[in-house]
Structures are given as structure tokens and as C-alpha cells.
Amino acid sequence: MSEDGVRAELIDTSRPHPARIYDYLLGGKDNYEVDQRAGDALVAAAPEARIGVRANRDFLRRAVRHVVRAGVRQILDIGTGLPTSPNVHETAAEVAPDVRVAYVDNDPIVKAHADALLSGTGVTSVVLGDIRDPRGIVDHPDIRRVIDFDEPVALLLVAVLHFLTDAEKPAGIVAALRDALPPGSHLILSHATGDFADRTDAQAVYSKATATLNLRTRPEVEALFTGFDLLPPGLTQVPFWHPDTPPPPGSAQIGFYGAVGRKPV
Numbered sequence: 001m002s003e004d005g006v007r008a009e010l011i012d013t014s015r016p017h018p019a020r021i022y023d024y025l026l027g028g029k030d031n032y033e034v035d036q037r038a039g040d041a042l043v044a045a046a047p048e049a050r051i052g053v054r055a056n057r058d059f060l061r062r063a064v065r066h067v068v069r070a071g072v073r074q075i076l077d078i079g080t081g082l083p084t085s086p087n088v089h090e091t092a093a094e095v096a097p098d099v100r101v102a103y104v105d106n107d108p109i110v111k112a113h114a115d116a117l118l119s120g121t122g123v124t125s126v127v128l129g130d131i132r133d134p135r136g137i138v139d140h141p142d143i144r145r146v147i148d149f150d151e152p153v154a155l156l157l158v159a160v161l162h163f164l165t166d167a168e169k170p171a172g173i174v175a176a177l178r179d180a181l182p183p184g185s186h187l188i189l190s191h192a193t194g195d196f197a198d199r200t201d202a203q204a205v206y207s208k209a210t211a212t213l214n215l216r217t218r219p220e221v222e223a224l225f226t227g228f229d230l231l232p233p234g235l236t237q238v239p240f241w242h243p244d245t246p247p248p249p250g251s252a253q254i255g256f257y258g259a260v261g262r263k264p265v
């Protein structure tokens with residue numbers, strides 16, 4: 001066991017993991033030297049990476065508050081990442097105390113840390129699942145225990161689809177998830193892009209990680225919202241989606257698009 005109770009065999013320190021690189025860039029402690037080296041290389045290749053991940057996380061929280069205020073009471077968060085306070089269930093609870101959240105990630109270390117944090121909270125489940133198997137997620141008994149697919153759901157795909165290659169057909173995966181959701185459901189999505197700066201060197205950092213980084217253009221990211229109506233202001237760089245504080249200096253360079261869509265009734 002590690003000091004925070006995660007079984008040692010789950011901890012692969014031979015390769016950087018996207019969840020742990022992200023945790024490192026956010027200033028978390030659930031990462032290892034291999035992830036720290038990758039994170040530092042990422043910042044060297046893309047100097048706005050640190051403010052970018054914070055801006056992405058802030059977008060996630062603003063978007064969650066937005067959909068909960070709109071009446072959504074259940075959230076399916078796929079590619080949830082290592083727990084980062086405030087987590088999605090905490091952010092949702094700021095607006096409404098009765099929101100149920102199901103967390104999914106394909107990294108066993110994320111599940112282990114999330115289980116340790118969330119045990120006993122009751123309304124939240126944590127599932128080890130891969131977005132490349134959308135049906136396996138939707139049909140999972142621990143998801144069905146928390147999410148009622150006859151009632152509107154907020155589907156969170158925040159900073160996860162860029163870990164899928166084109167051959168893995170991310171648009172088809174989003175469509176399969178969309179078809180499982182009833183009208184009135186929302187999609188909160190963010191995605192890395194090279195539209196604002198050449199990020200070839202940043203992609204190279206992930207070539208040694210457990211998943212590759214697949215940057216996509218504005219039209220490619222917009223196409224992921226097929227079957228959803230984009231809520232104003234549409235697809236923007238994440239700091240500019242309903243900012244509640246002035247966007248930080250350097251925001252125009254941030255390589256993350258984000259938007260919220262609603263499945264029409």
C-alpha cells in the first residue's frame with residue numbers, strides 16, 4: 001500500500017499517465033517523478049499548459065453549476081481524473097444538494113483514489129470503465145444504480161476525447177452516449193486543440209504516455225456536438241465560456257475548446 005491506501009500494484013511508474021500529469025500541472029500530489037518530468041516537458045513545449053489546465057477545470061465547474069441551475073440532477077462524468085477539490089459532486093451540491101454523480105475513468109489509480117475519497121457519500125459511484133466501450137458504461141450496474149436514463153443527464157466529457165485517436169472514432173462514441181440519454185440532457189465537453197499555437201512538441205510528450213494526445217480543430221470539435229444544440233456562447237476557448245472572473249493573462253493562447261450542448265426535447 002502507498003501512504004494514501006492505493007495498492008502498490010496499481011501504481012505503474014514506468015510511463016506517465018494522463019491523469020497524473022494533469023494532477024501535477026494542477027498542483028496536486030497524486031503523481032510520480034515520471035509524470036512530473038512529462039509535465040515539465042509539456043510546459044516547456046506549451047508554456048500556457050499550467051494556466052490551460054486550471055482554466056479547463058474552472059470551465060468544468062462553471063458548466064456544472066450552469067446545468068444544475070437549469071434543473072439537471074444527475075451527472076455522468078467520464079474521464080473524471082484524480083480527485084481535485086472541489087470535485088464535481090461538491091460543485092453540483094453548491095447549487096442543489098440532491099444531485100447524483102457517477103464517475104468513470106479507465107485508470108485504476110483514479111478509481112482507487114476516488115473510492116478512498118468518496119466512500120460513504122452515498123449518492124456517488126466510481127466505475128472503472130473505458131469510453132471506447134460506451135455501452136459497457138451505460139449498462140454498468142453501478143452506473144444504473146446512480147443514473148436513471150429516463151431522466152435528463154449531464155454527460156461530462158471534459159479533456160478526455162483528445163486521448164482517443166481518429167481511428168477510435170470519438171464522434172461515434174459521443175453519438176452512442178447521446179443516444180442513451182433522454183431529451184433535455186446536456187453535454188459538457190472540452191478538447192485540446194493546436195488552433196492557437198503549434199503544439200507538435202506537446203503531442204510528442206504524450207507519445208511516451210499511456211495515451212496519445214490527439215489535437216483537433218474547431219470544426220472537428222464542433223462536430224462532436226452533433227445532435228445537441230449549443231448553448232450560448234457556443235464553442236469558445238475555455239476561459240471565455242461564461243467567465244465569472246476576468247480571464248487570466250495568456251488566455252488567448254490556451255489550447256482548450258469548451259462548450260455545453262443540450263439534446264433537444
Ligand SMILES: C[S@@+](CC[C@H](N)C(=O)[O-])C[C@H]1O[C@@H](n2cnc3c(N)ncnc32)[C@H](O)[C@@H]1O
Binds near residue numbers: 110158
Ligand atoms: C486530463 S484528465 C481530465 C480530468 C477531468 N475530466 C478534468 O477535465 O478536470 C483526463 C482523464 O481521462 C482519463 N482517460 C483517458 N482515456 C480514457 C478512456 N479511454 N476512457 C476513460 N477515461 C480515460 C484519464 O485517465 C484521465 O483521468
